[in-house]
Amino acid sequence: MSSNISITRICQHCGNEFTAKTTVTKFCGDDCAKRNYKLRRKTAKLQKMNEKITESNRQTQLVRDAPKMRLLEKEFLSVKEAALILGCSDRAIHLMISSGRLPAINLGIRKTRILRAELQRLFELPELRVKPVQKVKLVEEPLSKENCYTVEEITKSWGVTRDSVYSMVNRKKIPKFQQGKEIYISKKHIEKAYRLAKGGGK
Structure with missing residues (x-):
């Protein structure tokens, strides 16, 4: 019994549409099927060759x-061996030794030996130590009658109450000292406090 199914499919080789009679048909005809088979064999060969x-x-x-x-x-290396490992010239190794960058031992003529571990240390980043910033402490001038106001002087100068x-003084923690019954308050601090309070800036 013949099938009357007609399915529109895309040829997997040429990309053209064609009418197929089964759901598993991949190619529009024998030519495309053969060409695709040859292409797959060629691709497989190329892939195998690339792998080889x-x-x-790698080998x-x-x-x-x-x-x-x-x-x-090896634990100890000659200059030539060290140059081979680092991929540089013998001269470059000698320059590093003479500059002190690469420690080495001279056992005689053409018998310089380098500890292999020293080559590895060339690539180690030096430890960065951040020096802590010391805060500069401002030395306050000691309070005296000359650099202070009395409470009465402040009330008269600024027109405020005691x-x-x-x-x-308490709110701004303004420096003060007491001598006898009189309280002396830092001129610099009280003037700054009242200027700021009155919107006069610093």
């Missing part, structure tokens, strides 16, 4: 790095 090339490159790199890896197992003076 990648593995070959080559292992062989190339083998001398360096053996050097990493109670308001005491309130301002």
Whole structure:
């Protein structure tokens, strides 16, 4: 019994629409089916070849790095060996030794030896220590009668009551001292307090 189903599908090779008679048909015809098969075989071969090339490159790199890896197992290195590990010239190693950047031991003519651990220390970041900022303490001038007002002088100068003076001194913690019955209040601090209170700025 023949099927009368007609399904519009997209050819997975050429991308054109075609009418299929089954839901699993992938290609519009035999030509596209054959071409796609050849393409898939070619792609698979290329992928396999790329995998072989990648593995070959990896093996080559292992062989190339083998001398360096053996050097990493040695505790003491010559200048040439240190240069090979760092990928630089012998001259660069000698310059680092002469500048003190790379510690080394001279055992005689052409017998300079470098501790492998010293090469690793070249790449260690120095510890940054932030020096704490010391706060500068302002030395206050000691209070005396010369740099202070009496309460009565303040009431006359600023036209305020004695109670308001005491309130301002306590609220702003203004320096003061008492001698006998008289209270002396810092001129600098009380003047600043009243200027600010009256909106006169600093």
